[in-house]
Amino acid sequence: MRIGEVIETSTVGFWAESERLHQLPPLGALVAVALPDGATLYGVVAFGQTAGVDAGRRAVRRGTDQVFDGAIYDQHPELLRILRTTFQAITVGYAGPDGRARHHLPPWPPPLHYSVQECDRATVAAFTEAPGYFAILAASEGEVAAEQLLAAHIRCVYDRRGRDTAWLNAAGQQVARLLKRDYDRLLTVLEAIDPGVEKYEVQSTKYELGGAANGSGGENGRAGKNGYGDVPF
Amino acid sequence: MVGMNGESGSPHRWGAGGGAPQLGVVIGGSFKNGLTVRLDTARSVEAIQVGNFVVVEGDENRYFSTIADLELQLTDSALAADPPPISSSFLRAALAGTHTYATAEVRPSLMLEGTDDLVAGGGPKPVRTIPMHFAILREAAGEDFDVVFGAEGDGKFALGSPLTMDHPIPLDLARFVERSNGVFGQSGTGKSVLTRLLLCGVIKSERASALVFDMHSEYAWQKEGEGGSRLRGLRELFGSRVAVYSLDARDQGRQALDGTLQIGLNQIEPGDVELLADELNLTPTFAATSFSLQQRFQERWIERLLAMDGDAVKDFCAQSGANQGAVDALKQKLNLLTNLPYIVPNQGTSVIDEIVLRLQRKGHVVLQFGRHSRLLDYMLVANILTRRIHRAYTDQVLKYDQSGDAADRPHPLTIVLEEAHKFLSPAVARQTIFGTIAREMRKYSVTLLVVDQRPSGIDAEVMSQLGTKITGLLTEEHDIDAVLTGVAGRSHLRGVLASLETKQQCLVLGHAIPMPMVLRTRAYDEAFFAAMGGRAKPATPAERDAQKRAALADIYGEE
Ligand SMILES: Nc1ncnc2c1ncn2[C@@H]1O[C@H](COP(=O)(O)OP(=O)(O)OP(=O)(O)O)[C@@H](O)[C@H]1O
Ligand SMILES: [Mg+2]
Numbered sequence: 001m002r003i004g005e006v007i008e009t010s011t012v013g014f015w016a017e018s019e020r021l022h023q024l025p026p027l028g029a030l031v032a033v034a035l036p037d038g039a040t041l042y043g044v045v046a047f048g049q050t051a052g053v054d055a056g057r058r059a060v061r062r063g064t065d066q067v068f069d070g071a072i073y074d075q076h077p078e079l080l081r082i083l084r085t086t087f088q089a090i091t092v093g094y095a096g097p098d099g100r101a102r103h104h105l106p107p108w109p110p111p112l113h114y115s116v117q118e119c120d121r122a123t124v125a126a127f128t129e130a131p132g133y134f135a136i137l138a139a140s141e142g143e144v145a146a147e148q149l150l151a152a153h154i155r156c157v158y159d160r161r162g163r164d165t166a167w168l169n170a171a172g173q174q175v176a177r178l179l180k181r182d183y184d185r186l187l188t189v190l191e192a193i194d195p196g197v198e199k200y201e202v203q204s205t206k207y208e209l210g211g212a213a214n215g216s217g218g219e220n221g222r223a224g225k226n227g228y229g230d231v232p233f
Numbered sequence: 234m235v236g237m238n239g240e241s242g243s244p245h246r247w248g249a250g251g252g253a254p255q256l257g258v259v260i261g262g263s264f265k266n267g268l269t270v271r272l273d274t275a276r277s278v279e280a281i282q283v284g285n286f287v288v289v290e291g292d293e294n295r296y297f298s299t300i301a302d303l304e305l306q307l308t309d310s311a312l313a314a315d316p317p318p319i320s321s322s323f324l325r326a327a328l329a330g331t332h333t334y335a336t337a338e339v340r341p342s343l344m345l346e347g348t349d350d351l352v353a354g355g356g357p358k359p360v361r362t363i364p365m366h367f368a369i370l371r372e373a374a375g376e377d378f379d380v381v382f383g384a385e386g387d388g389k390f391a392l393g394s395p396l397t398m399d400h401p402i403p404l405d406l407a408r409f410v411e412r413s414n415g416v417f418g419q420s421g422t423g424k425s426v427l428t429r430l431l432l433c434g435v436i437k438s439e440r441a442s443a444l445v446f447d448m449h450s451e452y453a454w455q456k457e458g459e460g461g462s463r464l465r466g467l468r469e470l471f472g473s474r475v476a477v478y479s480l481d482a483r484d485q486g487r488q489a490l491d492g493t494l495q496i497g498l499n500q501i502e503p504g505d506v507e508l509l510a511d512e513l514n515l516t517p518t519f520a521a522t523s524f525s526l527q528q529r530f531q532e533r534w535i536e537r538l539l540a541m542d543g544d545a546v547k548d549f550c551a552q553s554g555a556n557q558g559a560v561d562a563l564k565q566k567l568n569l570l571t572n573l574p575y576i577v578p579n580q581g582t583s584v585i586d587e588i589v590l591r592l593q594r595k596g597h598v599v600l601q602f603g604r605h606s607r608l609l610d611y612m613l614v615a616n617i618l619t620r621r622i623h624r625a626y627t628d629q630v631l632k633y634d635q636s637g638d639a640a641d642r643p644h645p646l647t648i649v650l651e652e653a654h655k656f657l658s659p660a661v662a663r664q665t666i667f668g669t670i671a672r673e674m675r676k677y678s679v680t681l682l683v684v685d686q687r688p689s690g691i692d693a694e695v696m697s698q699l700g701t702k703i704t705g706l707l708t709e710e711h712d713i714d715a716v717l718t719g720v721a722g723r724s725h726l727r728g729v730l731a732s733l734e735t736k737q738q739c740l741v742l743g744h745a746i747p748m749p750m751v752l753r754t755r756a757y758d759e760a761f762f763a764a765m766g767g768r769a770k771p772a773t774p775a776e777r778d779a780q781k782r783a784a785l786a787d788i789y790g791e792e
Binding site (some may be wrong): 168169172173175176177180181183184187188190191193194195196197 | 308309311312317320321322323324326327328329330331332776
């Protein structure tokens with residue numbers, strides 16, 4: 001399902017703008033861009049942001065005692081035009097037209113303005129079968145610390161794979177291998193993905209902005225599922 | 234799931250050799266100190282035990298080896314200071330292999346050149362090289378044991394099986410009886426049972442005769458084992474081939490004995506008394522005194538000494554220059570001997586000769602001590618009898634050397650000696666007949682089977698002469714040292730020895746086995762008796778009489 005459009009692109013990753021305000025794949029989710037030659041490029045969501053369309057201007061406070069939170073959007077429909085949600089993905093591999101996953105960088109960046117898709121379960125399962133691409137995430141130097149990104153990604157995939165414990169154990173070992181020179185960072189990741197730890201149960205982060213209060217569904221599309229609604233993230 | 238990294242898949246990877254599970258890969262080592270093997274994380278270290286027989290598959294050779302040590306490794310010392318929460322099995326699993334792993338120290342003992350054909354190619358040889366990095370370590374399979382130890386069969390007596398699997402590990406009996414041997418272990422580790430097993434092997438194969446000095450009357454007839462098990466005696470298993478004598482005339486009524494042994498004072502020599510110095514609490518001058526008495530009165534020296542009154546003692550001292558106090562003291566101490574029921578003033582050598590004759594004719598003898606099972610009785614009698622045997626066998630060898638007639642060749646004899654340190658301690662080993670036998674009687678076809686719980690009490694030279702040593706658990710440092718002196722790879726065997734279970738496990742090393750091996754001792758049970766061709770039920774008194782007649786007929790011919 002199309003969730004965004006590539007608005008900035010490079011060999012190591014790309015930025016996309018969400019189809020709808022505040023509707024973006026969760027941190028660590030696997031996304032794909034279908035390339036013109038029939039291949040598919042895969043990225044992991046590494047950062048997300050909602051800000052004014054005009055980069056120079058900051059948002060201002062809109063809430064009052066009576067109107068706040070979701071209701072603000074009902075009061076100010078123009079916000080949907082002046083705000084936008086963008087997210088960054090790190091490229092972690094691609095699949096040729098034959099469908100075989102490759103865990104290294106593709107020869108070219110994805111074309112600008114192409115669609116960014118969320119991946120279905122089967123695609124996630126196929127691409128994540130082996131953890132070779134973890135190395136790319138572990139080496140990333142974005143806004144989000146690499147260990148946070150890795151942990152988020154592993155939790156995401158673990159769930160999409162239907163709580164595949166064998167996969168999680170193997171993933172843990174792969175992380176241990178990658179971070180073997182830094183025990184503290186390693187422990188941060190492992191503790192964050194430990195299925196035995198209660199805090200792990202992250203609840204759904206599905207946004208229902210505006211309209212939610214009266215249950216009307218509000219502006220078109222906004223009440224729609226973000227594509228991850230069936231995932232408890 | 235499909236394995237992500239090769240290790241998290243199926244827990245066993247199957248190596249090339251014999252389909253035995255792979256344990257790890259060689260990552261370092263030296264010829265001198267053995268190989269270091271990084272163990273696969275997929276298997277728990279706890280599945281591997283020190284002392285296990287394992288195989289390293291090199292490019293060119295197959296190395297038969299022993300696990301000498303196991304070690305836990307950390308790649309990051311931070312982990313030691315700040316271990317992951319104990320509760321998290323996930324964390325532990327994730328760290329296994331990258332941060333935590335185990336290595337084994339592996340000692341190759343023998344190698345087989347060319348890994349393809351196991352049986353051809355001359356069999357295993359001592360190791361002269363080591364395999365390269367990443368050679369695979371795997372568990373030993375049945376065929377590996379057969380290649381190294383040979384299959385059970387003629388002249389090969391299965392003494393037990395390796396700890397890891399049920400597979401008979403045979404001892405080479407021909408080599409076993411060639412030299413003196415030792416059975417060691419703490420009290421209750423099964424030395425006497427092990428000795429009985431060995432004797433069964435020797436008797437059944439007819440490689441040698443056996444003479445057992447049976448201090449606790451446990452070898453001939455059924456004895457209650459621990460936990461009520463019944464341990465058959467040698468007489469029950471082998472019938473008249475095993476003759477039983479006792480020092481205690483009262484045994485005769487209880488069991489069908491082949492004879493009762495009495496000792497004449499005339500048969501006791503100063504050397505015998507010397508051995509009893511501790512038991513009789515003799516002063517150091519006794520040796521000189523008894524020798525001068527013997528010089529004077531020959532074999533009747535004790536009798537004459539005991540008959541002396543004060544004047545006679547004075548006369549003797551005046552003539553021989555002996556110290557009067559010493560003579561008096563010796564007289565007083567030796568007087569104790571006359572109180573022993575089996576001691577008579579004068580005794581021809583008839584029963585002793587009968588025993589020697591049986592042994593020379595390939596028979597076997599168990600000498601029980603009955604009530605007279607104090608060390609004093611045991612040492613005195615064993616020494617006297619063995620002196621006689623020594624003489625007989627040296628004579629026989631001389632005869633054989635002259636005649637060259639095969640019929641004159643002495644049949645090998647092995648003498649079982651429990652509490653051996655009493656006869657072979659450094660203080661007495663040089664003088665007693667047992668010391669002589671241990672050192673040189675191999676040439677005269679007489680060897681010892683030394684059974685002892687305190688090997689450190691045995692003279693080092695005697696220990697070094699032992700061909701095959703079989704030892705149960707030993708915990709005292711001295712004892713372990715004593716058993717392992719002169720053995721290659723001693724440091725690792727030390728760990729193996731101290732880790733044996735308290736019963737029915739033993740380490741076998743030496744002449745009769747190609748490489749040191751830890752065994753689960755074969756059970757001495759009904760199945761074993763059946764294998765030895767024993768009868769299902771103990772003999773009835775009538776059968777015993779018949780056996781006895783047959784045995785006598787064996788020796789003296791039919792009347
Ligand atoms: N191979 C075996 N098969 C069956 N039972 C065994 C075996 N080994 C040991 N046992 C049991 O262990 C008990 C003790 O063994 P054994 O009498 O041989 O010990 P030991 O080492 O001679 O002790 P000690 O030093 O006191 O003479 C036996 O009575 C028997 O029940
Ligand atoms: Mg015993």
